[in-house]
Structure formats: structure tokens, C-alpha cells
């Protein structure tokens with residue numbers, strides 16, 4: 001039997017996870033669990049790179065992300081689920097890699113430039129923020145991952161990780177494989193107001209939302225902006241509700257809505273109600289699992305400890321090789 005390839009990915013704990021996180025990454029991770037040896041980590045140190053001033057919520061967010069993950073179908077039997085800050089070896093490898101990473105490699109990182117502009121209400125002129133791709137590289141190569149599931153925007157990060165691994169191997173001998181970016185298919189899903197779904201825009205449907213929350217949020221969704229009245233033909237191609245139908249309704253319903261919308265035979269209120277019911281049903285297993293894990297906090301704590309031990313034993317082995325290669 002051929003050995004499964006190892007993949008690694010992480011999420012920053014900055015609040016409850018929403019449908020954008022589910023469709024953008026989590027749903028892929030759940031599927032990949034059967035085909036790969038998976039390491040998934042909650043990147044709490046990474047959360048500090050932008051939110052370092054107030055750290056009160058980080059530990060709660062960590063617990064909630066783990067609950068969201070388990071509810072969405074990540075399985076501690078199939079995958080190693082752990083918290084970054086519990087594995088101190090990540091900090092050691094980050095420090096050693098930072099010694100060999102040229103600063104211009106970090107300054108040209110497109111996300112760095114972009115975020116400095118986007119998050120202009122925060123002082124991001126910190127060493128930690130500039131260096132976060134080095135921490136990311138340490139996270140990935142620590143586990144000698146063969147691949148990293150990513151969206152298009154994260155490809156430069158994986159490329160930088162490959163360059164850092166190559167530079168390390170060049171100086172000290174081959175310790176690290178260069179991980180490949182595994183481009184995952186993501187589904188287009190916007191927030192209630194048609195902007196990117198985000199907790200900070202207050203336009204998200206969360207995995208932890210109740211049935212009532214979901215129904216209320218769906219009713220507020222902005223549809224085809226050109227359609228003012230039910231008697232106006234709509235255009236599903238520009239309607240976010242229709243994108244949700246594509247994800248959560250049957251192909252027959254999607255075809256029907258497509259036709260009826262264009263012929264002005266269905267109103268947006270009714271259309272949203274139908275979609276909302278399908279979304280609520282699709283998320284029923286998520287809510288059930290969440291209830292189970294919420295009622296068993298000791299089990300969740302044990303999952304975090306067990307995942308941490310598995311990750312730590314790999315990390316310790318890697319760090320022995322690193323110290324030996326560097327003769328320190």
C-alpha cells in the first residue's frame with residue numbers, strides 16, 4: 001500500500017468560523033482527510049501578528065475554532081488537530097529560519113504590502129508582522145509536509161516557504177522537502193451584503209448560528225441589485241442568493257429557480273425562503289455535532305492534548321535533525 005502524502009494547513013483564531021471559511025477551506029480539508037495524512041493547526045501565534053494589543057479573546061477563539069472544526073467534520077481519528085502555541089518547537093524553528101531569510105524576500109510579499117494598506121487602523125510596522133511568512137514556513141516544513149492546500153492568493157506564501165527550505169538545505173544539507181501548493185477548488189460565496197464574507201463586516205452566517213439566526217440573516221440578503229419588483233425579470237448570474245442555491249439546493253431546484261427568476265415568476269422573498277430551508281438542512285449535521293462536543297468539553301480538551309502530543313513528537317524529531325545539521 002502506498003504511503004499517503006502529508007499535508008498541513010492552519011487557520012488563525014480570530015473569531016467564529018463562517019460559511020466563507022467552510023466553503024473556502026474547511027470543506028476541502030474534510031474531504032482531504034481520506035486521501036492524505038493531514039495535520040491541521042490553529043495558528044494562535046499568527047493571530048498575534050495583527051491583533052497583538054488585546055489578546056483577551058485568543059484562547060476562547062482557539063476553543064471555538066476547534067469546536068467549529070469538529071462540527072464541520074474534521075476528525076481526530078483521521079487527522080492530527082493541534083494548537084500552534086502548544087508546540088514550542090515552532091518558535092525555535094522560526095528563530096533559526098529567520099537567521100537565514102533575507103529581509104527583501106519578506107518585503108516583497110504581496111500580502112504584506114496589501115495588509116499594511118488594508119489594515120491602516122493598526123500599527124503593523126512590527127518585526128512579527130514582517131516575519132510572519134517565516135513562521136508560516138516553520139509551521140509547514142516542521143512536519144515535512146508534501147503539500148499545502150491553498151487558494152490562489154496564498155501561492156506566493158508557499159513559494160516563499162519553498163525558497164526558505166531550499167536555502168536551509170543549501171547551507172546545512174538536505175533536511176526539508178519543498179512542499180507543493182495544492183490548489184483547492186473553492187466555491188464563490190459572498191456575505192449578506194455581497195461583500196466578501198467576514199466577521200468584521202458583520203455580514204457572515206456562522207457555523208454556530210441557530211436555525212432562527214440563519215433564517216433571519218438569509219431574509220436580509222441582497223439579491224440582484226437591478227431587480228426592484230417581483231414583476232421585473234431577475235438575473236441569477238449576479239445574485240448571491242442564487243450562488244447559495246448552487247451550493248445548498250438540489251440541481252432540480254437550481255434549474256427551476258434559474259428559469260423562474262429570469263421569467264419573473266418567483267419573488268426574491270420566496271426564493272430566499274427556499275434557499276434558507278436548504279441551507280438550514282445542510283447545516284443540521286454541523287449543529288448536531290457542535291451540540292455533542294459542546295456537551296462534552298472534556299472530550300474537546302482531550303482531542304487538543306492528543307493532537308498536540310502527536311504533532312510534538314514529529315516536531316521534536318525534526319528539530320533534532322535541524323540542530324544536528326546546523327551543528328548547534
Ligand code: SF4
Pocket residue numbers: 223224227234235236239240241242257261262266267268269271272
Ligand atoms: Fe436572486 Fe432568487 Fe431573487 Fe432571482 S429570485 S434575483 S435568484 S433571490
